[in-house]
Amino acid sequence: MSWTENVRRVVPYTPGEQPKEQNIIKLNTNENPYPPSPAVRVAIREVTEEGMRRYPDPSADVLVSAIAEEYGVEKEEVFVGVGSDDVLAMAFLTFFNSEKPVLFPDITYSFYDVWADLYRIPYECMPLKDDFTIDPEDYKKENGGVILPNPNAPTGVCMGTDAIESIIKSNPDSVVIIDEAYVDFGAVSVLPLIRKYDNLLVVQTMSKSRSLAGMRIGFAFGDAKLIKYLNDVKFSFNSYTMNQTALAAGVAAVKDRAYFDTCCKKIIATREWVKAELKDLGFAFPDAKSNFIFATHLEYPAKKLFDELKSRKIYVRYFNKPRIDNYIRITIGTDAQMRAFLNAVTEILDK
């Protein structure tokens, strides 16, 4: 034998392309087209050499406190990590340890099955309905955990709070994770439910609505006992995950509520305008409440459209997967970027 026999073999997640060329319109990884709050840059510049030299506070207290204050919860109800991916990876490791399958939709964030495979957790994918909505009843059978994004990715479709609550309520023996990466663009958070159900973890991120994908800051809310379990595992994995600049950036971003509100509103307005334009161009799409639209053209094949756009230096996302292989996912950029995108699409369709 050889050491390679003891290696954990996995099929790694493939992130969206990060093209290195300049002058492209990048609508493929759901980044925010606007810069982060100006306070972020100031905060990062103020990180001292003393701060860099010393270990960060393992409890990330400044950031946890700022988030708790902004969201009106206790510090003990907040968890932070290196992007919501880190938060979710820790949550899978902490909470999904049953022999029963973890449940999530067949069309969803493509990292869920990767984490399940990584940790050898059994899972079962529940098919979305034909209109891409989730049937809450699918998540009321025996399971080892439930994870649902709201809005869902890459569809952008929302579930109502009542439907989500019915799922949480039906699963007292499992942790239910609601992944709210895109919630700030018009959906409703189930955060208030953490006081009612101790099996609920609500995960959010600063990557999208706070324009900080490059700083890797995710966070989560839950009952204090649940968060304690999560922190125990996190401290057993890496005591100091948040570096000094991430702590400073996160605090500055979360405190600038006015900037955050303005930014989200701009993206929502652009999204609604793009929806109207896409409809006129012959596209169909579920009613996205995210910073992206998941659209299919009634005549023009999605893969071809994706390639044509790419050749014009406009990047959107295409998933070569069953049921969604005739869709493209379009991140909402600035008005100017979306104008250029719509012009390109018009040109391609007219050819």
Place this chain on the structure above:
Amino acid sequence: MSWTENVRRVVPYTPGEQPKEQNIIKLNTNENPYPPSPAVRVAIREVTEEGMRRYPDPSADVLVSAIAEEYGVEKEEVFVGVGSDDVLAMAFLTFFNSEKPVLFPDITYSFYDVWADLYRIPYECMPLKDDFTIDPEDYKKENGGVILPNPNAPTGVCMGTDAIESIIKSNPDSVVIIDEAYVDFGAVSVLPLIRKYDNLLVVQTMSKSRSLAGMRIGFAFGDAKLIKYLNDVKFSFNSYTMNQTALAAGVAAVKDRAYFDTCCKKIIATREWVKAELKDLGFAFPDAKSNFIFATHLEYPAKKLFDELKSRKIYVRYFNKPRIDNYIRITIGTDAQMRAFLNAVTEILDK
């Protein structure tokens, strides 16, 4: 039952105290007393808002390339993570998947058994000899992996390259991890051996010798195939672990070799001077090649000394563990800090 039955229960690692009070002399967590290279601050200030807004390069190419160039290896032989703890946590998850026990010393970095417990990996602690040296023969029996720090922590004791090579050579069926967190303060790295043995992973960090504990940057070297396996698992866990400022800081730090050399030399000189002083004060200690000294006083109890120092706002580290409960671990600070420490010790012993 309840959801809590599926929770992964762990006893989390307890990091060294990070006191919030000012005007203390902090010799308890092996931080570097000198600031990072001035180039680091410049590099962080130059991170653009565009950089913060967008996802970082998942391959961390700028940092991997800078490390590869500085250390004379190929990019494919380099792995990076959020401090060496992240690198080690990923390595445990990737390589230690046998039913046989992973081997490490009984007195060593106290995170090894925490990771083993976290991942439910069997392990066996091999006792150090009475002089705190490692017997290489202990690591030549059947095992599921080997991890050894060199220099060892908290003892500071080094093992020779020949002894380490004999362990690697005897274990073709296991991955052998050499944790070189403290290697830059006078020990010899086994990095050249990665070209000879594909089962060797050499782990280092920028937290100590490059004064960047607050930025969380660890790295590792190994055969390209071994690094590929590690990256597959890392990409399945979190695609983007290194934020933009960590990438910028790491590149700047690794490129400033002159500053790094000067800084390490200063700490080594201070350490050797402190050793002589400690000897005169009646301490015994193994010959540390790290940025700390692990010392026991021939008459004065370690715990009492630790408490007395703490009351004088001088923090060292005390481990209440078998075999080492009469030792204190003293991080090497500036000459002025060590003068204050030695004066305090003299005063305490004279009382």
